[in-house]
Amino acid sequence: MLVGDGVGGRGVARALEDGFAFGVAFGDEGGDFFHDGGVVLEEGEEVFLLDLHELKGRGVRVRLDDRVDTGFGRRAVDWEIKGVPVRVEVGPRDLAEGQVTVVRRDLGDKVTVPLGAAVDRVVTELDEIQERLFAAALERRESRSAAVTSVDEAVEAAATGFARIPVAALGDDGEDRLAADSVTVRCLQRPDGTVPEADDEPDLIAWVARSY
Numbered sequence: 001m002l003v004g005d006g007v008g009g010r011g012v013a014r015a016l017e018d019g020f021a022f023g024v025a026f027g028d029e030g031g032d033f034f035h036d037g038g039v040v041l042e043e044g045e046e047v048f049l050l051d052l053h054e055l056k057g058r059g060v061r062v063r064l065d066d067r068v069d070t071g072f073g074r075r076a077v078d079w080e081i082k083g084v085p086v087r088v089e090v091g092p093r094d095l096a097e098g099q100v101t102v103v104r105r106d107l108g109d110k111v112t113v114p115l116g117a118a119v120d121r122v123v124t125e126l127d128e129i130q131e132r133l134f135a136a137a138l139e140r141r142e143s144r145s146a147a148v149t150s151v152d153e154a155v156e157a158a159a160t161g162f163a164r165i166p167v168a169a170l171g172d173d174g175e176d177r178l179a180a181d182s183v184t185v186r187c188l189q190r191p192d193g194t195v196p197e198a199d200d201e202p203d204l205i206a207w208v209a210r211s212y
Contacts, residue, residue, distance in 0.1 A: 058119070058123050063084075072089075072091075079105075085106065085125075086122055089101040094112075099113060099114055100118050102118065102122060106132065106133065143161075144162060150169060151170065151171075154178065154208050155183055158178075161209070162209045165205070165208060166203070166205060167204040170206060181210075183208050183211065184211040185207070186207045188206055188207075190204060
């Protein structure tokens with residue numbers, strides 16, 4: 001059987017008895033998904049604990065999905081649509097073998113792991129997803145960004161991406177000239193990439209792009 005410590009424990013246990021499966025959806029600390037409790041899987045004399053408190057303590061937010069009146073496939077799709085990066089699936093066969101299936105949304109990969117290793121695996125997968133998405137976003141930003149020294153060059157670069165231009169190169173009418181081509185200053189940075197405390201600091205860089 002499966003017992004949830006908190007919301008929906010009986011429903012989940014009954015679901016497994018009836019041959020259903022359930023999912024546990026994980027999000028990062030800024031997400032909306034968290035089930036405050038633990039999930040105990042008991043098979044014969046062996047008892048395994050999927051400690052949701054431990055996950056919370058390691059910066060993971062969790063939601064136990066025990067909607068037994070909804071098909072498993074529909075529930076899996078629901079979490080995919082919501083953008084939850086990692087989910088853990090458990091069915092009767094998994095329970096009998098003391099294992100769970102960890103699914104990554106970004107790659108679609110599924111891997112079977114012992115229940116006792118699930119917490120570490122979830123944390124590892126979330127870290128890898130964060131690093132992968134950050135690297136991809138950074139590469140995309142850099143590939144579409146150009147360092148320019150004139151307003152005309154900034155307008156040309158902004159047609160397909162972003163332009164970095166020294167604020168001094170904009171002059172008094174630079175922003176008006178950019179605006180004529182629907183290009184605006186999106187943010188200011190110091191040369192080292194940090195955010196200035198005032199817009200009149202020396203040697204600032206303006207990021208400009210098209211305004212939609």
